[in-house]
Amino acid sequence: MPIHDRIAEAAGNAPGNGYAHAVTASGTLAFISGQVAIDENGLLVGQGDLAAQTRQCLRNLENVLRAGGAGWADVLRFNWYLTDVTEVQVVRDVRDEFVRPVLGDRPNPASSLIQVAGLFRPEFMIEVDAVAAIP
Numbered sequence: 406m407p408i409h410d411r412i413a414e415a416a417g418n419a420p421g422n423g424y425a426h427a428v429t430a431s432g433t434l435a436f437i438s439g440q441v442a443i444d445e446n447g448l449l450v451g452q453g454d455l456a457a458q459t460r461q462c463l464r465n466l467e468n469v470l471r472a473g474g475a476g477w478a479d480v481l482r483f484n485w486y487l488t489d490v491t492e493v494q495v496v497r498d499v500r501d502e503f504v505r506p507v508l509g510d511r512p513n514p515a516s517s518l519i520q521v522a523g524l525f526r527p528e529f530m531i532e533v534d535a536v537a538a539i540p
Contacts, residue, residue: 425512428481430538435473439486439534440465441524455492455530459499462533467503475537477507482515482536489530490520496531 415426442450442458443465451457470476485496496518504513514535524532 421512424516425514428515430481433539434481435470435475435537435539437466437469437535437537439484439532440469441526441529441532449526449528452528453530455489455495456499458530459496459533460502462531463499463503466533466535470535470537473537473539475539477504479537479540480504480514480535481538483513483517484534485516485518486521486524486532487518487530488521488523490518492530493518 418426440462442461444450444461450461467477470479483500487493487496500513524530
């Protein structure tokens with residue numbers, strides 16, 4: 406039984422472009438820190454490659470979800486921080502590799518996308534944090 410619902414449509418609003426307008430939840434919320442493209446050895450993955458960096462960010466996020474007893478279906482919200490928002494389609498495509506198999510026809514979690522001048526190390530192109538409802 407799902408512990409949350411996704412509100413995909415809101416009267417008077419244009420449909421969300423690949424995300425839910427809102428998500429409701431019950432249970433314990435996990436606020437997951439920003440994940441960057443660092444592997445388990447602390448090494449950068451995907452120098453200059455946004456798709457590779459996004460995949461590593463999402464692998465790291467998935468590891469945190471799993472450690473908390475959750476999965477992609479439990480993610481309520483993503484916050485995406487990109488150094489170049491013109492590359493957003495790359496991020497969407499990689500996100501969909503991870504979440505579409507789990508969500509099926511349900512909308513993606515609520516999301517915000519923010520362009521930043523830089524991240525804490527200049528080689529990072531993306532950071533993503535999330536909020537999840539722990540079952």
